[in-house]
Amino acid sequence: MKRSRFWSWLWIGLGILYFFIPLLATLNFSLRMKKDVISLMAYEKVLADPGFVKSFTFSAEMAFFTILASMILIVPTAYWVHLRLPQAKPIVEFITLLPFVIPAIVLVFGLIRIFSRPPFVLTASPALLVAGYVVLSFPYMYRAVDNGLRAMDVRSLTEAAQSLGAGWGTILLKVIFPNLKVALLSGTFLTFAIVIGELTLASLLAWPALGPYMALLGQNRAYEPAALAIMSFALTWGMIGLIQVFTRGTSGTALGGMK
């Protein structure tokens, strides 16, 4: 018993060191912009750069529209698959996993090829970038929503609402969406994290997003990219923290229907 515990802790300890040492080194480096002094100068420079604010705002906007579009697309799809087309589940799962198999570079060239000539000229519109991001978010958003739907008795809840007079719109908005809150939050934050740092699509479609900005900064500066890396970690962890805050006390609700 004691022996096995020792080895467990050892491996956990090694894992933590493997993860945190580079992070601490990056943090340390990002604080060394001023010679022999620990300072936040790199962070100040990044935050003061209008390019950063502009690209971050743009990426945040794109993330917002991506999340909105993927929710509108994925929630009804996943719901319908659960309710009426369970036999289509493997096909839909396969499609949603495609972004893991097809590199973003292939996707973006495909998008450019199709949407840079009539009848659909969309390369100048951020809608194409959002559409690309929606595809990239498929695995995360679909999986999150699918897990959420598995945790509830979709068929009975739908039929209960129907027998009480509710139409499809009411069922989705009043019954399905609220009970997917936790799942949607997870999907939302993951999508946000992906979009905010995405490089390939934004760069090849020539949009001033945070990803290309970070790449450019990394080529020309030393301390600022380290500061940006720490900031993006903080952002991601902040998101995870928010998931925890929002989901606290709601864990029981997902299971309540079957208790």
Add this chain to the structure above:
Amino acid sequence: MAFLEINNVNKRFGQFVAVEDFNLKVERGEFVSFLGPSGCGKTTTLRMVAGFEMPTEGEILISGADVTHKPPNQRNVGMVFQSYALFPNMTVADNIGFGLKVARKGKDEIAKVVDEMLALIHMESFRQRYPYQMSGGQQQRVALARALAIHPQVLLLDEPLSALDAKIRVELRTEIRAIQQKLGITTIYVTHDQEEALSLSDRIVVMKDGHIEQVGSPFQIYNFPETPFVASFVGTLNVVDAVVRDPQSGALTVDGQEIQTAQPLSVSAGQTVRIAVRPEMLRMTANSGSGGTNELSGTVDTVTFLGSIVRVQVRLEKSKLFFDMFNNPHLVPPQVGEKLTVYFPREACLVV
């Protein structure tokens, strides 16, 4: 005209026939149970009444109106599910008021109906609770209140007690029947539990393999089963092989011992038939019915103590019969290996 009519309804899923030639008329305020084993089509029929399934053929009328092709949200039919199906994101009050909110009723009216429903199920103090904060029995009562809040034309219950433990099940079924009688609501209740069906219903529809085997009151179903399936499915039964000796007088032999049925038999002498006797009709004393008594002698095979009753199994030659005795600590039950004669009235002898 009956309040709910199910006329010549068939339901097929591809090649599989789920419900075949189903005809039933339910009067206003009647409590009808669909009873049968898993896969007999009882839930499918209920779901067709609710509108969740469309019949392949036939029609369904509620209060004279053809609802066969109406979507479920336009039928005004209340449904209670086995899994309760309360909306986990809503409180008890919101769950009960959901249907009224959908119907765009005023806030005051919703509050009034919710109060009435909470009083009906004796759960006034649970108004602000969420489903996960309640037991299964409490959740099912709320589900019942939610279904009743919209004042449905028909109340449908799909095995509502199956997920509950035995004690709660008995309590809740009494409560369901009391509420149904109080409101006079036409109710269809699906169950595979014969005790539930017998204790709750005005009429029972016994189903097997998608078709109706028998429709009748609990008394008729239990005492006068029309098919071998009904006889064996409803209640417990001793079934033994018997050889017909004289069809006219109803004389038969069971392992060489002569017994008699109350009615003449429609088979010829020498043929083997199966006869059934309810265990509660068997006695250890020759106290008979008006039509004469049968007796069969054998050896006590097993004696099983089941708390309030003691089940005794008697072996004849090849056949076995069992009967139940009330447990009485002051009386010694028969002992294994003891010779025993059991008596039963001729009219208790059913040919199945």
